[in-house]
Amino acid sequence: MEYKCPADSLASASTIPLPAGLTLPLEVRVHGRGGQGGVTCAKLIAALFTEMGLHVQTFGDYGSERSGAPVQAYTRVDRSAISNRNKVYRPNHLIVLDEGLMGAQVMDGAAAGSQVLLNSRASLESYAVRFEHYRFGVIDATAIAREQGIGSSSVVIINTTILGAYARLLGLPLSVLERAYASLGLAGDLPAAQQAYEQVHVSEPVHGDFAPAAPAASPSPLAVRSLIAHNEDIPASLKTGSWSNQVPIYSEHSAPCNLACPAGNDIVGFIQALKNEGADKAAAILLRTQPLPSVCGRVCPAPCMQGCNRATFDGAVNIRSLERWIGDHSHTALAPQSAAQRKRVAVVGGGPAGLSAAYQLALHGHAATIVEAGPALGGVLRNGIPEFRLPHEALQRDIERIVTLGVEVRCNSRVDKVDMKRLQLEFDAVIVCVGFGPAHTLGAKGETLDGVEQGLDFLDRMKRKRVVLHGHVVVVGGGNTAVDCARTALRCGAASVKIVYRRGREDMPAITDEIEDAEREGAQILPHRQPVEFTGAGMVSAIVVAEVGAGTPDASGRRRPVVTQNTSTMVCDKVLLALGQKSELDLLPDGWTMRDGRAWHGDRTLPVWFAGDCATGDGTVTHAIGNGRRTALAVLNGDVLPDEAPAKRVAPGQIRFSHFDVTPPHKDDQTARPALTFDEVNLGLASAEEAARCFSCGHCTKCDTCLICCPDGVIFRTADGYRVDGEYCKGCGMCVAECPCSAMEMQEKNGVAA
Numbered sequence: 001m002e003y004k005c006p007a008d009s010l011a012s013a014s015t016i017p018l019p020a021g022l023t024l025p026l027e028v029r030v031h032g033r034g035g036q037g038g039v040t041c042a043k044l045i046a047a048l049f050t051e052m053g054l055h056v057q058t059f060g061d062y063g064s065e066r067s068g069a070p071v072q073a074y075t076r077v078d079r080s081a082i083s084n085r086n087k088v089y090r091p092n093h094l095i096v097l098d099e100g101l102m103g104a105q106v107m108d109g110a111a112a113g114s115q116v117l118l119n120s121r122a123s124l125e126s127y128a129v130r131f132e133h134y135r136f137g138v139i140d141a142t143a144i145a146r147e148q149g150i151g152s153s154s155v156v157i158i159n160t161t162i163l164g165a166y167a168r169l170l171g172l173p174l175s176v177l178e179r180a181y182a183s184l185g186l187a188g189d190l191p192a193a194q195q196a197y198e199q200v201h202v203s204e205p206v207h208g209d210f211a212p213a214a215p216a217a218s219p220s221p222l223a224v225r226s227l228i229a230h231n232e233d234i235p236a237s238l239k240t241g242s243w244s245n246q247v248p249i250y251s252e253h254s255a256p257c258n259l260a261c262p263a264g265n266d267i268v269g270f271i272q273a274l275k276n277e278g279a280d281k282a283a284a285i286l287l288r289t290q291p292l293p294s295v296c297g298r299v300c301p302a303p304c305m306q307g308c309n310r311a312t313f314d315g316a317v318n319i320r321s322l323e324r325w326i327g328d329h330s331h332t333a334l335a336p337q338s339a340a341q342r343k344r345v346a347v348v349g350g351g352p353a354g355l356s357a358a359y360q361l362a363l364h365g366h367a368a369t370i371v372e373a374g375p376a377l378g379g380v381l382r383n384g385i386p387e388f389r390l391p392h393e394a395l396q397r398d399i400e401r402i403v404t405l406g407v408e409v410r411c412n413s414r415v416d417k418v419d420m421k422r423l424q425l426e427f428d429a430v431i432v433c434v435g436f437g438p439a440h441t442l443g444a445k446g447e448t449l450d451g452v453e454q455g456l457d458f459l460d461r462m463k464r465k466r467v468v469l470h471g472h473v474v475v476v477g478g479g480n481t482a483v484d485c486a487r488t489a490l491r492c493g494a495a496s497v498k499i500v501y502r503r504g505r506e507d508m509p510a511i512t513d514e515i516e517d518a519e520r521e522g523a524q525i526l527p528h529r530q531p532v533e534f535t536g537a538g539m540v541s542a543i544v545v546a547e548v549g550a551g552t553p554d555a556s557g558r559r560r561p562v563v564t565q566n567t568s569t570m571v572c573d574k575v576l577l578a579l580g581q582k583s584e585l586d587l588l589p590d591g592w593t594m595r596d597g598r599a600w601h602g603d604r605t606l607p608v609w610f611a612g613d614c615a616t617g618d619g620t621v622t623h624a625i626g627n628g629r630r631t632a633l634a635v636l637n638g639d640v641l642p643d644e645a646p647a648k649r650v651a652p653g654q655i656r657f658s659h660f661d662v663t664p665p666h667k668d669d670q671t672a673r674p675a676l677t678f679d680e681v682n683l684g685l686a687s688a689e690e691a692a693r694c695f696s697c698g699h700c701t702k703c704d705t706c707l708i709c710c711p712d713g714v715i716f717r718t719a720d721g722y723r724v725d726g727e728y729c730k731g732c733g734m735c736v737a738e739c740p741c742s743a744m745e746m747q748e749k750n751g752v753a754a
């Protein structure tokens, strides 16, 4: 965008003084018609000023047109680097190459005292009154250029001629013009410039009240001459690339969705591949980080969608369901690499964290053995999340892809303190992914009555064998477990289901869509209440709940619940407790501790790592997957993680919304729900068309916009993208400004991003 004069002209600059009275910064606007050489005229003016050692910027404002159409070109001049990228709206100097254009639009923004130079065969007097507040110059550059034979018989090129008149208005000595034309290889045009220098007529501005020149037709409108034979081009010696101190570069930036995905998925990559090449190609990208796409595509709270740049335009891209589409419609699996030194790693626990860790180990060519307490792999995915949200087949498909890579699986093998020591000796490393510990209890009177059950146990029982419920069910809690218990209880035959939660509905940590689904299915949420007693003769028959007030905010910013003395009694036949789980690692041998994701014995680290909920307490599947992957890579790379430092994030303001049509998101299909069954409720997308909505933030889509918008036509397609011809790129930044998705940026020539 900014140009500075080349070193050789700077060296000579000292001999060319600045014209007296020239105020900087200077903004020049040239008006002409397509084919008249207006853009080259602006470049020549810029060249003239670089001869004085000044910084310049110049660019044209036109597309692919078009002989005869009005065009504008701009030149800025300053002592220091120019970073302004606007067109020139308030010109200090106006040069009008075609008298037929004179009018309000041409004079727009020109203040009293500005300088106007017009190519016209009319006399200065015919303009003097109407433009008396301007410094006004008139020269018949066309006649001079024709006389001097510049251009062809049908197309007379006047830009080098009128520059002579402009130099005179600037007060430059002719010698400067001579020198500039010689250095630009335009010495042949000097006589015409010299003639214009001598013949230009100038009237000085009259000071007084000023109103901008009224729009008026040209005093002597001229017919637009045919200019078809003229081919405006950059003079061969005018390597304008040397003027710029910034250049456009193709540079990827981080899409906010990618940054928000805890699993580390390349969302832009997989969506663009899905759009252009189909599900298998998309899977080849997604499966690098995501071993459980069918799972996450169903149960992830999708923080990626909250960060999507399209949200502020017409609705976030339905990323989660596109991920599900790929998981469900592709049969692709990545091939394992071969490792130079194959490590043997034991992974304790086969939930999402353990599965992700084992998957990455196997992908990188190492031997992974999952040691799982339960009868099958999956952790909470298998024994917690209900079938109507996550069908068995979807989970099984994802797990099989992992196991097929060559992961060894030892189920029904609960690891205790003794086993831990043994595994540590038997394997090169151990990654512990055992999830949360036992469920919290309430400590209320009557909690051990029959009919009061932990929600996790209830969900697990349901997964093994259908449970039948009768009567009224109360669920205590506000997380995913509570909501899953409520929706499952309704499907098991409960007459009513109430969710009792000690804070407000808006504070419930469960996924919002799931809360809404639970209410739609008939569950009632009773916020700001806490059970204080369960009553019944052997079997629970009622629950005493106290109202809960809001105290001072806690570390999370939420108000602390304050249990009051105001109580009421609710009749119930079943209570399900969903109060969260403890972080307890009962498999750690005596003397071992967990710190920073590693096992320590005193001040010595052991070759034992921790991942997933037991290490982070994050509590989502996607976090567990991301943490499992990073931990596996840390094990393989000696605790040094590959650099995932993001490039600059693309904000919504950096997307050119005007390039895109408003298209609301494609929603997932839902079952009609005539009755509550254990069949999957959300059926996902009907097609992958949603992929076309992705802006591809920060990543080039090869749309050609930069190439089309370059005023100088110096961007070219190459086999793998685009090339900017640095010899001629003036660094105007039009390509960067027009790129729809922020896949380019300006860079200082010394390599620093502008």
Ligand SMILES: Cc1cc2nc3c(=O)[nH]c(=O)nc-3n(C[C@H](O)[C@H](O)[C@H](O)COP(=O)(O)OP(=O)(O)OC[C@H]3O[C@@H](n4cnc5c(N)ncnc54)[C@H](O)[C@@H]3O)c2cc1C
Pocket (backbone or CB within 6 Å): 299, 300, 301, 348, 349, 350, 351, 352, 353, 354, 371, 372, 373, 374, 377, 378, 379, 380, 381, 384, 385, 413, 414, 415, 416, 433, 434, 435, 436, 456, 459, 480, 481, 484, 511, 587, 611, 612, 613, 614, 618, 619, 620, 621, 622, 624
């Ligand atoms: C009911 C429910 C619903 C949920 N819904 C969602 C949801 O919709 N979306 C979401 O993102 N998250 C949800 N979550 C949270 C999510 O499931 C967990 O954050 C995630 O499963 C944690 O993964 P993990 O691998 O760390 O642990 P887990 O999934 O708990 O897996 C731990 C594994 O380790 C095994 N194990 C434990 N101890 C030993 C031992 N000593 N030896 C050998 N093996 C052992 C366990 O059997 C288990 O298989 C839900 C949680 C629950 C309980």
Ligand code: SF4
Pocket (backbone or CB within 6 Å): 260, 261, 262, 263, 264, 265, 267, 296, 297, 300, 301, 302, 303, 304, 305, 319, 320, 323, 622
């Ligand atoms: S795992 Fe979750 S956050 Fe990541 S891309 Fe999938 S839906 Fe989005």
Ligand code: SF4
Pocket (backbone or CB within 6 Å): 255, 256, 257, 258, 267, 268, 271, 307, 308, 309, 310, 317, 319, 693, 694, 695, 696, 697
């Ligand atoms: S528009 Fe596409 S690339 Fe941009 S944030 Fe949304 S999903 Fe990501």
Ligand code: SF4
Pocket (backbone or CB within 6 Å): 250, 699, 700, 701, 702, 703, 704, 705, 706, 707, 738, 739, 740, 741, 742, 743, 744
């Ligand atoms: S304008 Fe189009 S082709 Fe050019 S960098 Fe941007 S996305 Fe790529």
